[in-house]
Amino acid sequence: MNSVERCLAAIGLREPDRVPIVPLIISHAAKMCGVRFSDYNHDPKIIVDCQAAAWKRYGYDGIHVTTDNWILPQALGVPVQFYPDLPPTGMARPLAQTKDLATLPRVAEAKNAARMGLLPAATRYARQILANECFVKTNFDQGPFSLASAVRGIDNLMVDLRDDEQFVFDLLGICTEMVFELGKAVGAAGAHAITLCKPAWKGIWTRQACSCTARRISSMARAWNSSRPPAPEADSSSARDARWRATRLRRTSTQWYGRPPIIRMRDSWEGIRA
Numbered sequence: 001m002n003s004v005e006r007c008l009a010a011i012g013l014r015e016p017d018r019v020p021i022v023p024l025i026i027s028h029a030a031k032m033c034g035v036r037f038s039d040y041n042h043d044p045k046i047i048v049d050c051q052a053a054a055w056k057r058y059g060y061d062g063i064h065v066t067t068d069n070w071i072l073p074q075a076l077g078v079p080v081q082f083y084p085d086l087p088p089t090g091m092a093r094p095l096a097q098t099k100d101l102a103t104l105p106r107v108a109e110a111k112n113a114a115r116m117g118l119l120p121a122a123t124r125y126a127r128q129i130l131a132n133e134c135f136v137k138t139n140f141d142q143g144p145f146s147l148a149s150a151v152r153g154i155d156n157l158m159v160d161l162r163d164d165e166q167f168v169f170d171l172l173g174i175c176t177e178m179v180f181e182l183g184k185a186v187g188a189a190g191a192h193a194i195t196l197c198k199p200a201w202k203g204i205w206t207r208q209a210c211s212c213t214a215r216r217i218s219s220m221a222r223a224w225n226s227s228r229p230p231a232p233e234a235d236s237s238s239a240r241d242a243r244w245r246a247t248r249l250r251r252t253s254t255q256w257y258g259r260p261p262i263i264r265m266r267d268s269w270e271g272i273r274a
Contacts, residue, residue, distance in 0.1 A: 003061035004192055007135040011193060022062035022137055027087070029054040038082040041067050042115065044122035048129065055134055062135025065122050065191070072141045072178050073150035074114040076104050093153040099160075099167050104151065104174060111181040119182070123189035138191040140182045144175035151175075 001009065001017045009016040029050040030040045040046050051063040068088050070080045077094040094103060105113060123138045130136060142150070148171045149157050160168045179196070187194050 002132070004132045004135045007062055007137075008192065020062070020135070021060040022064060022135060023058075023060055024064045024066070025051070025054050026064075026066060026068075032057070036084040037086060038084050038088075041082055041088055042118070044118055044125055047118075047122045048126045051126070052130060052134070055130075062137055062192070063126065063130075064137055064139060064195075065119060065126055065186075066139035067118065069142050069146075070150075071115050071118060072147050072175075072182060075110045075116050076147070076151050076174075076178065078150055090150055093151060093156075095152040095171075096156065099164070101170060101174060107174065107177045107181065110178060111185075116182060116185070120185040120189040123186050123191050127190040135192050136190070137193045137195060138186040138189070139195045140179070140186045141196075142179075143196055144172045144179050147175040147178060148172055 003020070006016040006018065007020040007022060010020050026040075027037065030037050030046075033046075033050045033053050035046055035050055040050060047065065047067060048063075051065065055063050070078065070088050070090055073090055074080045078090045079092050080088050081091050082088045095101075104110070110116070119138055119140060123136065126134075126136045141147075148168070152160070152171060157168065183194060183196065
């Protein structure tokens with residue numbers, strides 16, 4: 001098995017020839033190449049060159065195409081401070097003093113704002129220079145709840161969960177749209193797998209897992225699948241695969257900006273068990 005086959009076998013619940021290794025290395029890769037972290041946060045070529053250099057030096061199976069957790073918040077209006085030797089940080093919360101969701105950029109504009117193109121560009125470059133010698137796994141930032149926390153503030157959001165449930169659902173609707181926009185973009189860029197850093201949804205999504213989940217995730221899977229060769233078929237009789245097929249999302253009648261009803265997050269993903 002090569003590195004790509006080994007990783008896909010493990011993700012597909014098949015036995016690889018050995019345990020695949022795909023470490024999360026960001027700061028170390030940048031420092032190893034003598035690159036300022038602020039430059040790493042903005043240049044897709046630097047991201048991949050640093051990750052490829054670490055991969056060649058240590059000889060593991062795949063790279064983790066990622067940078068920081070402020071790409072999506074920045075696109076929704078969070079001002080971000082960058083540092084030469086530290087990860088960036090958000091400096092303010094656009095919704096800290098208001099619940100007016102109209103103050104946020106519309107998704108149609110935000111999906112192309114700030115650094116939203118960074119990870120898709122890095123993924124395309126990684127596949128270009130590494131082909132199928134190295135497993136390319138791209139992380140498309142945080143999930144909807146983490147993103148909502150970044151634009152509202154975690155303390156405010158916790159109070160909102162108790163006092164204004166509908167506001168939280170509406171905000172999560174916006175954040176869900178943003179997460180899927182970035183997810184579709186990095187998938188279509190040719191990643192072998194994509195990851196979402198969200199406790200409720202955490203893990204590596206294979207082609208089979210994506211295509212068996214909710215309607216919105218299925219749209220992301222179609223964009224991904226159209227740009228990459230089919231992955232090996234998983235065992236359709238396995239209990240885990242059956243649980244994925246049984247998973248469904250319930251929806252509410254909530255409307256946001258005239259869009260279809262948003263996902264009611266607390267009812268989502270029922271049926272999935274570890």
